[in-house]
Amino acid sequence: MDGLLTPVSSSRVNGTSSEIGLIEQVDVKTNQAKTRLCSQRNSPDSPEDALEILRHEPGYKSLVAVLRGLAREQPDPLAFSIKRPGPLSAQLVQILVSEIVPNYWTLMKEDSHGGKVSGLGLLLACLRNITGINAILVRLRALIQEVKSEEGKAKRPDVSINLSILLDLLCRILDGDVCVSEIWKAATAGLDSQAKLRPLSQEVISIFGSGRIISLVAEAAEFTTSNEIDLVVDHLWPADGLRYAKWLGRNIVAWQLSNPSPEQIKLCSELFAKTLRLGHSDTLIKDVLARLLLTKGVDPQRFGCLLDHLPQMEQRRVIFSVLKILSDEYLNSLGLCESEGSKSLVSAAAGALQSIVGTHEYRRNHLMEWLTGSSGAGLGEGVAIRRAVLAVISQEKDNIVKVVEKSISQFGDQLYIKHSPMLQQEAHAQVLLISAGYLYKKSPIKLTLMSRSGVWLNTISNRLSTAHQRARFLGMVVGEGLSSLVEKGDKRLDFHVDETNSAEGKWYKGLVEVSDQIGSLDLLLKPRQEAPPTNMPTKQKVARRPVVQPPQQGFIIEELSDEEADEDDGLGAYAKPDSDEEDSDDDPTLIRRDKPKAPVYIRDMIRYFRDTDNYDSQKLALTTAPTLIRRKANYGTEVAEHVEELASLLVGLQDKLEIDNFDDLRLQGMIAVVVAQPQKMGHWFSKTFFDGDYSVSQRASVLVVLGLSARELAGFETSDYAAAAAFPSKTLPERVERLFIGSGLSSSQQSSSLKPLPPNALDNMAKSLTSAFLAPIAATAADATTGPDVLKLSTFTSRLEEQQLSPHASNPKVKIKSRAKPRVRAIPNTTAQLISTSFFSPLTARFQAALHSTASRTRGIIFQSYLLSLYLKTLALLLHAAGPSTLALPQMTSELWRLLLSTSIRAHAVGDLTVTQAVLFALLALLDVNEDRMRDICQELGREVVETQEWVAGVFAGTRGGDGDEEDQVKMLAAGVLIRLREGIEKYQLLLVGDLIGF
Template sequence: MDELLRPSSIVRTTKSEAEPGFLLELSTSAGNQHSIKERQPKPAHKTPTTPADALEILKTEPDYDSLISALAFLSRHEAPGSSLTSIKQPSPLSAQLVQVLVSEIVPNYWALLIEDADQPKTSALRLLLYCLSSITGVNAILVRLKALTAEAKSEAAAKARRPDIALGLGILLDLLCRLLQGDGWLLEAFRLATSGHDGPARARPRLQEIVATFGGGRIVSLAAEADEIVKSDAPSKQAGDIWPADSLQYTQWLGRNTAKLASDPSNDEAKATSDLFAKALRLGHPDALIKLLLSELVVTPRADPAVFGTLLGHLAQTEQRRVLFSVLKIFSAEHLDRLGRCESEDSKPLISAVAGALNGIRGSNDNATKHFVEWLTGSSGAGLGEGIGIRRAVLAAISQSKDNIVAVLEKSLAQFGDQLYIKHSPILQQEAHAQVLLLSAGYVHRKSPIKLAMLLRSSIWLNTISNRLRAPQQKARILGMVVGEALSGLVDKGDKRLNFKMEETDEEEGAWYKGLTEISDDIGPLDFLFKPRVDSPKRKRQPKLVQRPVTAQLPPTGFIIEELSDEEAPEEDDIVPYAKPDSDPEDSDEDATLVTRNKPKAPVYIRDLIKYLRDTESYDHQKLALTTTPTLIRRKADYGTEVSEHAEELASLLVGLSDKFELENFEELRVQGMIAIAVAKPEKMGQWFAKTFFDGDYSVSQRASILVVLGISARELAGFETSDYSAAAAFPSKTLPERVERLYISNNPAYTQPSSALKPLPPNALDNIVTSLTSAFLAPMAASAADAATGPDVLKLSTFSSRLEQSKETQDQQLHPNPKIKYTPHNKTRVRIIPNKTAHLLATFFFSPLTARFQAALHSSSRANQTILFHPHLLALYLKTLALLLHAAGPSTLALPQLTADFWRLLLGTAVRARAVGDLPVTQAVLFGFAALLDVNENRMREVCEELGREVVEAQEWVAGVFAGLRGGDEGGEEERVRVLAAGVLVRLREGVEKWRMVLVGDLIGFG
């Protein structure tokens, strides 16, 4: 019924125009309508002469011409004959005018104002926006938004919500978007607040009001709440882009305005600008804000980094430290990480440019210098997981002062030789600090050789070398040897030089570390920061030549015709013609215009694959790219440099790809593509995926897929998993023709025909692997328990052959007690242990980056890092991934003591155990981590008890408490499975403690 009763027209009349006989009988005839219009009085056009007249006109629902006249009068900077100098200046009269404009004029005249928006500068909308472009106008809009939102959320309005509430909220949001548009809004507001003759005492409260309104998050919260009500009221209506409701877009707008405000030479309110910047950092996107300010104030032509330093100078110490650390991270990620080890001379100008930017930001701020020194020597790891370029740039920035560089050297040397640091710090962090130590030693040697010589004669140096040589981890010992030889080479001459005569210290990596003492970077111009990115030196290297077997060359032209005899000819013709299709599936559509004849072809080059992945609007391109990615990457991995040059770009596209078209097996294909990249380039992509998991701006499911990729690819590299895509990616030249394959291979009973169907990766692939490994871990204990239940071992029967084989094995062990050489019991053939390069790869490029970044994230104040660490699903998956990586590396890993110590302490950490309380998935992940540790270290429990005695006993007590706290009883349930796993881990731990009790006694004296 409401749709049938609609007014034909609406006539607005003021009270002065209303007469006693205003209600007239209307006729449908055209003549009567014409006579009525003639009898109605026409409102007179009014032009205000004073602000009070303008206020009176606006209150009485003026016509459009009167409205334009009033707005034009108020838009003047000075109103003659009145104390109101400008409507933007705070005063009682201006507050009344703004209130009338927001509450009366905007709701009633908005449609007309929007229609007139494209007119010249004298349009009513432009005049209205000018009158409201002040802190008073913004506050009036926010108050009106809050009132309408509260009314919409009230219980009475929820039962029968008036339709005009959502309409009014939409109008106010549109007005707010148009009013705040532009990068100079806050600069104009600051000028207006300080332009009066009231003095700084009255200007300061106005500035504080601006800072509190725009930096406090009030605009974002009210706009987001109102936008949600508008969308819920009309979900089918196409909503506009209300950017103030998006915290990221609003933060970027605030950052651009802050940059404009800070770079303006006429702005004397540096403290208020810094306060605004400090509040903007708390809006939830600090990295995006700092990156935008760097691009506006530092990394741009004709920019002065000192402006950014002034912005930092008025911040609190904690805020300064946080911003500077983020600045270093941004410079590393955007400019220096692509340089790798910076071995090329082309990297030096870019490092000098970054050093110049950091030196300009630091300026004369002593606190900034202290923060740089703390970053180089603190527990954050001096850019943990990042390239050496950023460390070189920071040292070059602070090397202008001799005292600063000496302080870095002394702190680095004391930390490098600390026993607790050697024992508990991840090896990735120790490598970063070793680089800082060597670089700073080179600077001190050039500035003050006597100071370095005195330092190397002190007890700190002797304790450092002795503690390093006593380190239980081989990598820690090698680092100590390399640092010792490098620093001794700077001071000592001839035979006095320290030389451990180890192959590891003279290899490529050791020589690179020793060369760091000769590096010297200067403060350079910022021009190299503005140039477009070029390929890293690694990409400019010539590809390795691969020797291929020489094949007979075919003649360039013509055919080879060979006549076969009857005996050599096949019995039946191998050429089978294709059957003619009954119908073309492309013609099944009734509409011929919808038939796609020019379908895209599958990509054969990596650049085409990237092009397809970027085309998110094409269904065919997305489908072809996903189905082709795993096979194409594996096929191109060892041929050319396509994969190595575009590996990071491909990985970033796949990690952030969304299922826009709801493709079949989308998630499985996406993960398989990332696995193919990780398997193709493990040294590079293992670290990249670990860094992306902690630093990237991705969802929980996308981060979980990164962990799945690391776990599955590590097991494939170790040989535990075999992907069907590997066989599908093999070139035809590596396989026999089908006819020859049938003749020569099919008769072999051990041969199985490979399947051509590609099996999709199940969504719970890691959980399935964890379940199988858990069963393998518990199987021996279950078998021994079953044997104990059947009777004593003496009564059990065994065959003569089994006893004979067992006696021969015992005899072999007595004759050849060397555990490093294995013998078979029958032929006595010696099988020497082969160095496990895969274990080194997994330990260095997969396991260590994940654990080191976890430790760095624990000490970070970033809210995003804390969210990642303490999300139950991600934490459980993260621990399972580390356990799988350790198991894939295996017991023959040279760095197994270091990996065991890092993972054991991580599992016993307060953050992990606190999250395991009451959370069965996290508890199961921790127990599975202990199971993997015990399984891999089965033959070295004595060393584990010697190195981690306290940790072993602490783990036993914790697992016992978990086992006692689980009730179980639900056969096959999750709690029962966790209880069984806890029982297995507890049994293995008690066996180790009982067997090596005497080893643990010395380490556990005083253990509470």
């Protein structure tokens, strides 16, 4: 047993063993007196004393005294400061976060009226540093892990309260636009060594730029109980990525405006780069651009300095975003830049770009890449932004030469002509014409040599030989425009066609004469923005449906004196008023006389829409919008002036008041907006679907609006609101109308019997069209199995009348169509070109631009299963609404067919029956509209036809069918597409021989 115990150390003491006992008595009174002395001391002599006082549960006055001493600014930079990281400051902060804050938080909030000198203000000053924020985040993570480990068990009630307190504390510490800069300056006071500053800068970037604050606050908010303390959801702004990014952007701007050192500018750039990766980069860049460049009194070079230390890809991303912001905020409203003030605004935008680009060659290269790259030089944007960029590029001759050479080479490439969206080709044509004009002013000989080179001749030849009418038009106007610069007299190129001499053709050819200068930013500058409202909690009222107070029960009996009775006898009685509809209720307490009146002007309706907390205003605006917008569309300029504002209000409107038929009324209002201004709003809604910050349901409503409004414009659908919105001068009196329309409804009856749209109106329309597409195939298959043709004479004659009708008419009873006679439209479609240019082309072009976008959020939205299927169905409905007589049908067919065969679409169709069904429906619509063009399709899209047949055959073989309605629908659609394709291939197989070789 002796070997089991080994002595570690030995010590010798003086005195005998009898003098020193085994148990020593401690004077408890002495220790208690010492602790009481520490807790009652007004001001600690040193940080160690402060730590000792905090450890022994001080009183509130002693705590405030300790906090006042710790928060005091030290004139000596080498003296101790709790705001600088260190071992002693870490212990003090840990005690404050884990012990003091949970116990004294309520008292401190009650004593917060003193501002910075109050207990709460002193506590925030002590914790507003790197160590304090880290301690709070660590404590939050520990409490979250504790809550997660206790799932299914009885939870401690104090955990939720502590989480709420820490969240409240963190929000108060981070509040303000100078928080980050103050934390950095306090942490680095007295430090001048780069070896010491670099770890601190990395720590600041890790805290604020890594997203740790967002994730922890959002996760902790799930476990808090808001009613236990005065904490509302609006208080937890760090959990919202958008608000956090804006807050960080304001801090970066404030830091940049405070004349920072080069090291601080570099830290701001690194923090800005990390913030861009948190999401909401466009909003962040827009906010920083507005405050750091487009504000009066701010040095325009500040924004360029912020970009100096960013990586090249981040600078490219910021510059492209700035171009989009300038276009959306200032230049898109200029249209074709034909107004007198447009040139000065373009020059101001060019000045803003010049201040950003400066003398950096790589930033100019980014601008040249934007002009000639696959992004399309601002796809869907106006020409003004391209003019502004070219004004900057044209400052150097070599750069403008590169733009012209690359534009000519790209513009004449056969694959580019065949596969690029038409909006992209139009933008590149504008770039080519404007840049050629600049080059001619700088070096006429260089442009003359380019126009006589083989590359230019091949460009014109390839453009003229294409089957797409719009592509040929662009080639002709570009050819005539450049020829007008380098050739004189009869040598100028002139195709002698009406298209090039139209207003649009003359505008394109006039772009060679554009010359913009770099101007002042005064037209873009805004007044200096004040500090935004604090992020501290504000109680927000939740709008509810107005509740009518019930009548009070019982009677009130009052005894009158004789004198009062005698005075009443001398009063004369008033006449009985006429009946009022609002007074029809028996109970007078239920009558409301403050109801708003129906709006008569568009601006009044907009005011009602903005009053989101008023139930009556919202309902009245929604019910009035469809008829009022249609009624005012062609009378005056009210709708044209407010159409974009109306559309943005309707798209973003939310049903917070639980209004009946809210979705239908909102959809009908948006359809009325598109029908009133189709050329403008078709582009606007297409852009909103891809670029707007909306939910999935709101984006889906945009697609539904585009599809339904296009069909109404084409004459396929007639809205009941159109008849209800007709002016009385355009309609017959009700009694006369009944004589001419026997069983029909009069205008007043139609307005009172409007039927809402079904929730799946677009899907129902797709199903009805599918039945119409497949009916002739089913009829042919039935005839082939019923016996010899001699026995089918009666069947043929009974269907003879039905075969004369066109399947493009809006009659859903059409089942069979004639293949012997040419198809005749029952309703003349005069808006086919409008549907092509304003609805179909913007949707397809922006989708292809989104495919090449680096933003994962954009790709995640457009490839959401429901949205993707609805998008493909919308394109198919637009093509069907345009009809077979559309001049742009070849271009629309090729764009949609190649889109359906793209790798991204077919990859998402694998295993997803919803997307597969939408692709097959779009293919069936393509084949139906192009039934009379099957020869041209086999000649122009031979490879696509064969590839489609193989893919659809694989879908047909891989779908079992019979297990559900969706699988049966996919199987039936695949069979219909295969039959149509094989009919065309068998008939025109000789045309496909060349394309089949090597396939």
